[in-house]
Amino acid sequence: MERDKYIPDTFRILGKRGTRRIDGFRKASGTAVYTRDIILPGMLYAKWLTCPYPNAKIISLDTQRAEELPGVRAILRYDDPEVYGRRIPTLQGGEEDILAGYAYFQGQQVGAVVAADTEEIADEALKLLRVTWEKRPFILEAREALEPGAPLTRPEWRPKSNLMPLFFQPTDTFRFGDVEKGFKEADRIIEFKARRRYHGCSDAEPVSGITRWEGECAELWLHHQHPYEHKWMMNMWFGIPMSKVKINAPYNGAMFGGWNWIDYSMVPQYVSALLAKRTRKPVKWIFDRRDDFTFGSLDAMESEFKVGFKEDGTITAVKIKTYFENLSFEAGLHFVENTKIPNVESQTLVAQVNKGPVHAIRCEQLPPAFAAIHVFNHVAAELEMDPIQLALKNDGAEGEDIVKLEDFKRKHGFPLRDSLRECVEAGKKAIGWDEKWHAPGAHKLPNGKMHGMSFIWDHEWDDNRGAGAAGLMIQQDGSVSIIALRSDVGVNAESTYCQIVAEELGMRPEDVFLRQQDDVHLPLMTPDGSCNLTTNGYVMKKVAKRAKKKLLELATTTVHMIERDVPPAFPDMNPEDLDIKDSIIYVKKDPSIKKTVAEVVKDVKGSFMQKHEYGAIQNTTHEPIYAWAWHRQGRLGKEPGRQRLCRQAHFCEVEVDPETGEVEVTKVVNVNDVGKAMSPETVEGQQYGGTYMGIGRNRSEEYIWDPKTGVLLNGNLVDYKFASMRDVGPIETVIVETSLGLGPYGSVGIGEDVATDTTNLLQGAVYNAIGKWVDDGPITPKKVLEALGKA
Amino acid sequence: MKDSPNDKSRYLCPYCARVFDALEDLKTHVFAEHKDEPLRRPEGLIRLKINGEVHEVQVEPNWTLYQLIHDELGLTGAKMFCDRGACGSCTVIMEGRPILSCMTLAIECDGMEIETVEGIAAKEHPLIESYVKHHCMQCGYCTPGFVVTAKALLDRNPDPSEEEVKDALAGNLCRCGTYPQHPKAVLEAAQVLNARREVKNDA
Numbered sequence: 001m002e003r004d005k006y007i008p009d010t011f012r013i014l015g016k017r018g019t020r021r022i023d024g025f026r027k028a029s030g031t032a033v034y035t036r037d038i039i040l041p042g043m044l045y046a047k048w049l050t051c052p053y054p055n056a057k058i059i060s061l062d063t064q065r066a067e068e069l070p071g072v073r074a075i076l077r078y079d080d081p082e083v084y085g086r087r088i089p090t091l092q093g094g095e096e097d098i099l100a101g102y103a104y105f106q107g108q109q110v111g112a113v114v115a116a117d118t119e120e121i122a123d124e125a126l127k128l129l130r131v132t133w134e135k136r137p138f139i140l141e142a143r144e145a146l147e148p149g150a151p152l153t154r155p156e157w158r159p160k161s162n163l164m165p166l167f168f169q170p171t172d173t174f175r176f177g178d179v180e181k182g183f184k185e186a187d188r189i190i191e192f193k194a195r196r197r198y199h200g201c202s203d204a205e206p207v208s209g210i211t212r213w214e215g216e217c218a219e220l221w222l223h224h225q226h227p228y229e230h231k232w233m234m235n236m237w238f239g240i241p242m243s244k245v246k247i248n249a250p251y252n253g254a255m256f257g258g259w260n261w262i263d264y265s266m267v268p269q270y271v272s273a274l275l276a277k278r279t280r281k282p283v284k285w286i287f288d289r290r291d292d293f294t295f296g297s298l299d300a301m302e303s304e305f306k307v308g309f310k311e312d313g314t315i316t317a318v319k320i321k322t323y324f325e326n327l328s329f330e331a332g333l334h335f336v337e338n339t340k341i342p343n344v345e346s347q348t349l350v351a352q353v354n355k356g357p358v359h360a361i362r363c364e365q366l367p368p369a370f371a372a373i374h375v376f377n378h379v380a381a382e383l384e385m386d387p388i389q390l391a392l393k394n395d396g397a398e399g400e401d402i403v404k405l406e407d408f409k410r411k412h413g414f415p416l417r418d419s420l421r422e423c424v425e426a427g428k429k430a431i432g433w434d435e436k437w438h439a440p441g442a443h444k445l446p447n448g449k450m451h452g453m454s455f456i457w458d459h460e461w462d463d464n465r466g467a468g469a470a471g472l473m474i475q476q477d478g479s480v481s482i483i484a485l486r487s488d489v490g491v492n493a494e495s496t497y498c499q500i501v502a503e504e505l506g507m508r509p510e511d512v513f514l515r516q517q518d519d520v521h522l523p524l525m526t527p528d529g530s531c532n533l534t535t536n537g538y539v540m541k542k543v544a545k546r547a548k549k550k551l552l553e554l555a556t557t558t559v560h561m562i563e564r565d566v567p568p569a570f571p572d573m574n575p576e577d578l579d580i581k582d583s584i585i586y587v588k589k590d591p592s593i594k595k596t597v598a599e600v601v602k603d604v605k606g607s608f609m610q611k612h613e614y615g616a617i618q619n620t621t622h623e624p625i626y627a628w629a630w631h632r633q634g635r636l637g638k639e640p641g642r643q644r645l646c647r648q649a650h651f652c653e654v655e656v657d658p659e660t661g662e663v664e665v666t667k668v669v670n671v672n673d674v675g676k677a678m679s680p681e682t683v684e685g686q687q688y689g690g691t692y693m694g695i696g697r698n699r700s701e702e703y704i705w706d707p708k709t710g711v712l713l714n715g716n717l718v719d720y721k722f723a724s725m726r727d728v729g730p731i732e733t734v735i736v737e738t739s740l741g742l743g744p745y746g747s748v749g750i751g752e753d754v755a756t757d758t759t760n761l762l763q764g765a766v767y768n769a770i771g772k773w774v775d776d777g778p779i780t781p782k783k784v785l786e787a788l789g790k791a
Numbered sequence: 792m793k794d795s796p797n798d799k800s801r802y803l804c805p806y807c808a809r810v811f812d813a814l815e816d817l818k819t820h821v822f823a824e825h826k827d828e829p830l831r832r833p834e835g836l837i838r839l840k841i842n843g844e845v846h847e848v849q850v851e852p853n854w855t856l857y858q859l860i861h862d863e864l865g866l867t868g869a870k871m872f873c874d875r876g877a878c879g880s881c882t883v884i885m886e887g888r889p890i891l892s893c894m895t896l897a898i899e900c901d902g903m904e905i906e907t908v909e910g911i912a913a914k915e916h917p918l919i920e921s922y923v924k925h926h927c928m929q930c931g932y933c934t935p936g937f938v939v940t941a942k943a944l945l946d947r948n949p950d951p952s953e954e955e956v957k958d959a960l961a962g963n964l965c966r967c968g969t970y971p972q973h974p975k976a977v978l979e980a981a982q983v984l985n986a987r988r989e990v991k992n993d994a
Contacts, residue, residue, distance in 0.1 A: 203966060
């Protein structure tokens with residue numbers, strides 16, 4: 001993978017503030033449509049029976065009374081022949097039970113699905129089901145599940161042990177260098193533990209989906225990150241050609257991974273398709289707010305760290321052993337990707353516990369970010385060293401210092417800028433680091449609270465994966481349609497795609513439009529990270545360049561009609577004599593000779609038979625200006641030998657109340673090297689949003705199960721707290737643009753990065769405030785008081 | 792459907808078989824001549840004014856106001872997010888106060904005047920444009936709830952401080968974390984409204 005070869009010196013549109021966002025009015029006025037809003041004539045509602053126990057099996061199920069309830073149209077049972085014992089393939093090569101007769105966590109959707117005229121009737125019918133359960137022992141803690149002789153948490157899935165095979169990682173122990181050698185070279189060695197509790201996505205729009213059959217053709221409405229892949233799924237599930245599946249991707253009420261990623265969420269769509277076939281009606285499957293708490297983030301983890309380092313701050317070895325719940329991601333990754341630490345060993349143990357499935361929720365890099373931030377926090381504290389100096393000391397890649405990165409920059413045409421240093425300098429100034437930084441527990445405020453500060457850093461990783469395709473058509477009125485399907489994820493991405501096309505094609509931004517909800521058989525990269533812009537941005541660049549070429553050819557080419565020849569808009573010119581700006585084609589040598597794009601494309605001289613300017617389809621005189629493009633941006637993950645060059649730095653100030661244990665976040669500074677900010681407002685949106693999500697996770701987000709019954713106690717948004725407006729003090733955003741990204745114009749995305757890193761922003765600040773570690777996220781008042789010896 | 796206002800068929804008096812062209816005339820006749828009210832409003836038929844338009848709707852006793860305006864009337868701006876009064880996404884203005892439509896029974900709203908985000912947008916309230924301009928949205932699902940809450944604030948306090956705006960919006964949840972942008976937009980909309988008022992007063 002190379003750096004973008006076509007970066008202009010100046011930009012007309014990109015990077016400028018004030019471009020009107022194309023989703024803005026629809027979203028502000030309530031007219032934007034989400035899957036939850038869609039009601040089709042005759043549509044039925046499908047809802048699931050959920051298991052009241054954390055580990056149980058259905059002994060018997062009596063559906064008779066429910067079936068007799070007026071308005072109930074179908075009940076799918078786990079022992080129906082269509083589903084009994086069947087598992088279906090899912091997006092990432094996995095398999096899921098369609099409808100199991102057993103449950104592995106309380107609240108799991110099992111046993112029966114009711115399709116009824118209304119949600120209320122479906123709910124009523126579920127209450128009329130008579131189920132006899134065989135209750136089985138359950139385990140909520142990873143270590144406990146891995147003890148010899150522990151009861152099985154998923155006896156049908158894993159009849160031998162609760163140890164889960166690895167999904168993202170090739171081996172259970174990741175090794176880089178030689179940690180034992182590294183510990184021998186160290187002046188000091190420390191050991192500590194840290195934990196992050198199970199949390200979730202709590203997307204705004206509770207998940208749902210619709211299936212409607214039209215003969216052998218299927219139409220789906222999807223609140224999902226991967227709408228296009230459902231065509232493939234329908235092919236696998238029902239054997240129908242992908243060409244006979246139409247999908248709709250309405251706006252998504254929040255989309256941060258998780259539900260929208262996980263295989264588990266594809267199953268209900270299959271069930272709705274089955275029920276729609278049975279009832280010959282459209283069927284909408286509905287998960288309510290409690291159902292949304294089925295699922296969590298893959299960083300439910302507890303790690304044991306051993307770290308060796310020299311007195312000058314050089315870290316020589318990091319050894320980690322991590323217990324994960326239900327899924328994992330390599331915790332040692334960031335040490336290798338963006339530090340010079342030469343020796344890393346990371347062992348991963350994943351236990352299946354009786355909690356819901358987990359997956360990447362903004363994002364899969366949470367475990368390595370968690371590990372890196374905790375290690376840097378502890379080493380800086382142990383050495384009583386400024387954490388910023390420690391970061392600069394250890395910046396690098398693959399065991400080598402930043403000279404390696406400089407070589408890479410030189411070789412691949414990147415500017416020789418030091419991203420971390422630039423981020424750190426900007427952030428220090430914004431937060432007043434040099435004036436405010438103090439020893440742990442040393443700054444008591446006049447209000448009696450303890451002041452604390454922290455600094456964390458990481459690389460930016462969203463520039464390296466995915467593939468997308470799009471078409472572009474210039475309509476006869478000169479308006480430009482980007483033709484592509486995509487799931488709405490991120491801030492205002494559709495506007496940025498339009499901006500790129502406008503920039504490259506020479507159009508005004510308001511003349512370019514993308515209606516991404518429609519199935520046009522050209523999928524832009526369906527977001528599986530924040531890499532969409534860096535992948536799809538290239539698609540936009542390419543497609544705009546191709547369309548521009550065709551447009552200028554049309555402007556200079558005679559059209560041969562049956563009775564006559566129609567001269568071009570710019571006679572006796574070649575395409576290279578022309579250029580386009582603000583939707584106007586002009587002669588480069590004499591810009592006073594010009595015509596609007598609309599005049600050129602509407603038809604060479606209007607319709608050849610009628611007097612309308614618009615040549616209705618059968619009367620057009622030239623082929624439509626249409627182009628398409630595809631781009632693949634690297635592979636999944638970092639390729640060998642390709643370095644990540646952009647860095648991010650986050651700072652915060654807190655006030656800890658030693659009496660109540662309350663942690664108040666009074667200031668956050670985010671510094672992100674985005675390479676190139678195509679839409680500064682969008683970057684800021686990610687910086688603000690990521691901070692609120694990260695701080696919320698750090699302070700209060702946690703699923704709480706009753707240890708005695710295994711029942712989830714806070715599966716609602718009253719008791720599960722994510723951050724609201726008053727929960728974070730002022731957030732200052734700093735955008736650094738080094739052009740060091742591998743995305744278009746040297747960009748890198750940050751949609752994942754801010755939330756992922758700020759999930760671990762407060763640990764260092766709380767230590768700095770009270771001189772005690774609370775390395776167990778979320779940092780609740782109770783844990784702070786315990787650390788202070790007061791609880 | 793005899794009670795449809797567009798129905799051209801004629802109406803027969805059940806007591807004396809007199810024929811009327813309009814249903815209203817038949818009602819007046821039966822009440823005056825036969826001292827009865829045969830066409831009583833059925834239970835569950837409510838009449839409410841939404842965004843200035845009168846709606847007469849037969850509701851089930853368990854319907855929430857959210858169900859009525861979102862599912863039945865197709866006003867999709869009120870959103871189902873938390874489903875229990877914790878997030879503010881279903882907020883509408885009823886009789887001048889912001890209320891949670893998911894926590895309000897439709898049947899209790901007989902005679903009420905309600906304003907939804909669609910009505911606010913139709914009146915070209917400056918909040919809409921300032922929300923677009925200041926990027927107060929990511930996914931946009933919770934945005935209408937914020938707009939309605941902010942509109943109710945500006946109705947009762949045309950010149951709020953930043954802290955007052957934050958207090959007013961503190962009960963609305965946004966999972967995308969767009970919070971810092973909202974006060975800017977609300978304060979700007981207040982300025983626009985106040986400038987409009989001054990122009991009006993001067994004229």
